[in-house]
Amino acid sequence: MPTPTYTPLATVTLGTAAASVTFSSIPATYRDLILVANGASAITNDFGYIRFNSDTGSNYSWVQMGAQSSGLFSSSTTTTSWRPTNFDFSGSRIVSTVQIMDYSATDKHKTGLIRDNGQQGSDHVVRAYGARWANTAAITSIQYFTTAGNLNAGFTLSLYGVIA
Amino acid sequence: MELIESKTLGTAAASIEFTSIPQDGTDLVALYSIRATADTDTFNFKLNGSSSNFTQRYLRAEVGSVNSAARSDDDFVTSMPKSGFTANTFSNGSLYIPNYTSSSNKSISEDTVSENNATDGRLKINAALWSNSAAITSMTFEAFTGNFATGSTISLYKITKGSDGIVTTS
Numbered sequence: 404m405p406t407p408t409y410t411p412l413a414t415v416t417l418g419t420a421a422a423s424v425t426f427s428s429i430p431a432t433y434r435d436l437i438l439v440a441n442g443a444s445a446i447t448n449d450f451g452y453i454r455f456n457s458d459t460g461s462n463y464s465w466v467q468m469g470a471q472s473s474g475l476f477s478s479s480t481t482t483t484s485w486r487p488t489n490f491d492f493s494g495s496r497i498v499s500t501v502q503i504m505d506y507s508a509t510d511k512h513k514t515g516l517i518r519d520n521g522q523q524g525s526d527h528v529v530r531a532y533g534a535r536w537a538n539t540a541a542i543t544s545i546q547y548f549t550t551a552g553n554l555n556a557g558f559t560l561s562l563y564g565v566i567a
Numbered sequence: 568m569e570l571i572e573s574k575t576l577g578t579a580a581a582s583i584e585f586t587s588i589p590q591d592g593t594d595l596v597a598l599y600s601i602r603a604t605a606d607t608d609t610f611n612f613k614l615n616g617s618s619s620n621f622t623q624r625y626l627r628a629e630v631g632s633v634n635s636a637a638r639s640d641d642d643f644v645t646s647m648p649k650s651g652f653t654a655n656t657f658s659n660g661s662l663y664i665p666n667y668t669s670s671s672n673k674s675i676s677e678d679t680v681s682e683n684n685a686t687d688g689r690l691k692i693n694a695a696l697w698s699n700s701a702a703i704t705s706m707t708f709e710a711f712t713g714n715f716a717t718g719s720t721i722s723l724y725k726i727t728k729g730s731d732g733i734v735t736t737s
Contacts, residue, residue: 408568409568409726410731411730412730412731412733414728415736424736425736427734427735427736428733428734428735430731430733430734439594439665441674470635471624471635472624472637475626475633475635496671496672496674498663498674498676518676518678518692520674520676521694522674522694525622525639526624526637527623527694527695527696528624529624529625529626530692531626531692557669559666561593561728563726
């Protein structure tokens with residue numbers, strides 16, 4: 404029997420539309436975390452965001468590359484959250500996979516690798532994204548949130564732990 | 568992540584199929600190491616036997632160029648080495664499908680790399696959608712032309728949601 408590499412920590416399926424989901428009391432017993440977001444929203448031309456440990460400071464740096472119908476793009480910035488999900492059209496489906504490495508270490512900033520797949524009608528936006536949270540604290544909570552509308556009922560967020 | 572089934576070709580074959588996919592998982596992950604015998608780097612990807620209602624947008628890096636295109640078919644391009652590529656090289660790729668038993672359309676994320684002649688690396692990330700509300704019960708990889716080469720391997724895993732009883736959500 405192979406050893407499971409994704410240990411399910413918690414899954415939320417929204418029964419009603421909501422703008423935020425928070426995972427709290429994350430134990431420090433794994434090496435990495437993986438957050439999977441999947442579903443649709445009532446949002447147009449905005450994003451799904453992530454913050455750790457309720458930190459609202461400008462401690463979140465990221466660089467992205469991607470493609471969509473308007474062409475190729477890349478950018479980088481430092482801001483107040485990671486931005487793992489593109490919500491371009493209301494009702495379009497997305498899947499964003501966020502890998503957070505060494506999340507419980509207390510001697511390093513936390514890094515993340517993100518893959519984002521966002522429907523744009525009959526087209527898509529595809530993105531790869533690297534990110535850093537400039538904080539050495541162990542991650543004990545993750546908030547996934549929106550600011551321009553709600554995640555639709557049925558939207559799912561799953562958090563997994565990966566053992567080294 | 569739990570292995571459902573792994574298939575390695577002992578002889579070249581035109582397709583690799585997974586049937587009777589268990590319905591007790593949440594997400595599916597297919598990891599592939601494949602190669603074509605013909606002059607094509609494309610496989611056709613079918614879910615529940617259907618090649619319809621797929622849309623895609625890929626971002627691809629090749630020698631000297633980065634490019635992108637949208638597709639409205641089941642042709643997953645640039646996903647494996649083809650005839651004439653360096654012998655014994657196979658692609659390294661993954662397909663991720665969340666909530667595969669849901670009644671919603673199915674998002675598909677693909678990452679793949681392959682290499683030829685020590686100078687011709689190819690990297691692709693792909694966003695796809697299968698607009699079908701049926702639960703996924705079978706998955707088929709078909710070589711666009713010819714066969715998958717001997718030694719091609721595809722492993723299918725399921726990821727199951729759950730709770731550790733510690734993490735809380737709000």
